[in-house]
Amino acid sequence: MPQPIIEMHNIQKHFGSVIALAGVSVNVVPGECHCLLGDNGAGKSTFIKTMSGVHKPTSGDIMFEGQTMNFERPRDAIAAGIATVYQDLAMIPLMSVSRNFFMGNEPVRRIGPLRFFDHAHAAEVTMAEMRKMGINLRGPDQAVGTLSGGERQTVAIARAVHFGAKVLILDEPTSALGVRQTSNVLATIDKVRKKGVGVVFITHNVRHAMAVGDRFTVLNRGKTLGTAQRGEVTAEELQDMMAGGQELATLEGSLGGTV
Amino acid sequence: MSASQADATDERVKEMSAIRRWLIRPELGGIVGTLAVFTFFILFAGDSGMFNMQGVMNWGVVSAQFMIIAVGACTLMIAGEFDLSVGSMIGFAGMMIAIFLVVLGWPAWLSIILTFVMCMGVGALNGFIVIKTGLPSFIVTLASLFILRGFTIYLPQTIESKTIIGGIRDAAEGDWFASLFGGTIGQGFFRWLGENGFIGVFERGTRAGEPVVDGIPMLMIWAVALIIFGHVLLTKTKFGNWIFASGGDAQAARYVGVPVNRVKILMFMFTAFCACVFATCQVMEFGSAGADRGLLKEFEAIIAVVIGGALLTGGYGSVIGAALGALIFGVVQQGLFFAGVESSLFRVFLGVILLMAVILNTYIRRMITGER
Known part of the structure; x- marks a missing residue:
């Protein structure tokens, strides 16, 4: 595996008495699509905001291209080559x-x-x-x-790549889109990955993740449940980890694994 | 190149009709309104002297006043903010010039520069409070409206026991900096026009033989200069793109690295600058500063900007449109007098045209963004 572009070591983030992230470690290598999965409130947004310089971690290290980085504001992260495309705020x-x-x-x-x-x-x-x-x-x-929602996401991704993003963070790019638009955005992610950009794809839709992901990290209640390679894990297992095991069993019975 | 472009045409994208393309230009309302207003007054007041040299100067000067404050209000509104303190700022700036110049006896250039610095400082403070508290600029500048107006009445009453300070023109006599705001240019040209019969000359009195219009007032020069500056800034520069972005969606702009706070504060300062230009020209023309100067000007500026096609919500508009809005404003205000119409009807007209402009703008916005 190539050298990671960005490594996040044991990131903790506390907001007052609330522990949003309790030690999360993730790395991204060039040319991969790293899916970050998790239910609402799992800490996905806080985690990527730490990566993109919006939040400063309470503790933990961020290594960018082998060097420790301290992002004070989003501009610093952008200047280093970390671009973020937000769901509603892209354009x-x-x-x-x-x-x-x-x-x-x-x-x-x-x-x-x-x-x-x-x-x-x-x-x-x-x-x-x-x-x-x-x-x-x-x-x-x-x-x-x-433009349609999918086209807007595509324009935002194209913009980030054009201006030299090495890591591209996509915050739920497909969650508000229709079927065709989703497939267009997923195809765009694939094109971008082939250019050697490390893509961080945040979603809570396992099927979208399985369609393009190379590695999968599941967050639950501010902790990571580990990172899996493509092929090592099934959609059901990911779904299971996201929802937190026990509660899911009864859920799956009634919904027949369609979620 | 052209072949591949033709291949790439999407059959679902309809060619935009020329009319539709024109409709989404922000200046459209201003252009149509200007044509309508001129047609109306040429028909109903064409022989009243409204369109001879003196008449043109009459509504031209009034329009130029509106234009100066409209340029500032327009760029600020596109950046997503309002300034309701413009009118009070005009009164305050005029009063400060009078106090520095007449009461304290300081040189005119120093008084004017100091006033500009103070007012732009107040503008920056308005912007800073809006940015730091996240409150609507509407409320923050409403507070400055009262604070500035209060000081404008309090200061001359305390110092001079009156609310009007005169003697400005005499005190500023011979100061080259002050002459940038008062007086006229091109006097030789206008005298030549008068001598050759192109424009009328006075036939009696002390000024017999002099042309009825002795030059272009500096006020008009300022209006044209500010319009050109504002238009170029907005449409042709990097900073202009930041202004649109800050007003369109401040958070989206921040995420791509646009310094939204700096843009907004600078636009508040520019609006204060425009108000100061207005005030300085006014005190130089009248020779006095009054505590009630500039009353309601903030609304007139905002109305001119909205007639000119800008959206109240920010992110869209044009300085040329705002200037046309100001022209409509000035022509109608003075034109009703020439047409012999009761001048209180001006307010009725204002309300109606404002409503029409806002409805038209909302419709156009739906067309641009494709909302239903």
Whole structure:
């Protein structure tokens, strides 16, 4: 297995008297899709927010490319190459696709001492990147609001990869999507993985995880129940670990394993 | 290249009609409104002198005043915030200039610069409080509206026992910095126009032979300069993209590294700057500062911006649209006088056009974002 890009060692995060993470260790290697599974309240969001610099861990180490990192704010994590795509907050609907694509990384053209947004360059790159991802735009000035949920996720992923993400964290990218849109996003994850980006895919849908995941880590009540390789674990076992064993047995009887 | 692009066309994406493409431009409401207003007044007040040189200057100056504060309100609204203290800021800035210049006897350039610094400081404080507390800017600036207005009345009453301080024009006489805000330029050109009969000249009195309009007021120059600055900033720069992003969705913008707090605070400061330009031009023109100056200006600025197509919720709008909104405002306010209509009807008009603009904007927003 290649050298991990990012290693999280024994991460603890306390909010006052609440222990959100009680020692979680996960690593991500280039070109893999590492699925982070867990039920609501398991600590998935807190964990990825620690990884992306939103929260500082109470204790534990973050090693990025072999060096200990201390992210003070999200910008630090972004600068290091850790990009996060949030479910609802990926894009701004009122702005055009190209303005969204370059938001925070605007290309600049100099005219004398003045610096202007290079719209021509932005439009060209946006159209090219969108075509690669299989999204047909009417034009680069089309508003993001007119895109479907899956397309918005895809644009956000394409943006993160274009700006050099080495680790791409996807926070429940498929949870609000229909069947076709979900498969598009999963296909996008596959494309991105093949480029050598380490993908962290957060979901509570085992089937989506099994479709693209290389490794699976299950979180439950702020603890990890271990990391499994693809093929070492079945969907039922993952489901079991997420729901916490005992309670699930009765559940599964009534629902026939369809969840 | 073009062949592959043609292949990539999605059969489900309908070509956008030219009308629809135009409809989603934020300036549309402003352009249609401007055409409608001019058509109306040319028909009903065309022979009243509204469109001769003096008449144009009359509504031009009023429109330019609205434009100056509308530019600030527009960029701030696109950044997702309001400033209700603009009107009080105008009164406060004028009063501070008067106190520094007339009461304390400081030089005009120093008085004006100091006032700008103070007001932009208040703007920054407004922004800082909004950012730090997460309160709606509506409430925070409503508080500053009262605080600033209170000081504007208290200070001259305590110092001079009156609410109007005069003598500003004499005190600022000969100061080159003050002349950036008062007076006119292009006097030679206008005299030439008058001598050659292109514009009217006074026929009697002490100014006989002089043209009826002696130049372009500095106020108009400021309005045009601020509109160009605001438009270029918003549409052609990196910072402009940040303004749209901050107003569109502050959290999404933060996640990709846009310094939202800095953008918002700077826009509050820019709005204060615009209010100061307005106030300085006004005291230079009137020669006095009054405690009631700028009353209701904050609402007039916001109305001009909304007529100009900006969304009250932020993230969408145009400086050109806001300028057209201000033009509509000025033309109607002065035009009703030329047309001999009772001037109180201006408020009726204002309410109606504001309602129409907001409804139109809501519809357009649905079209852009594809909401149902």
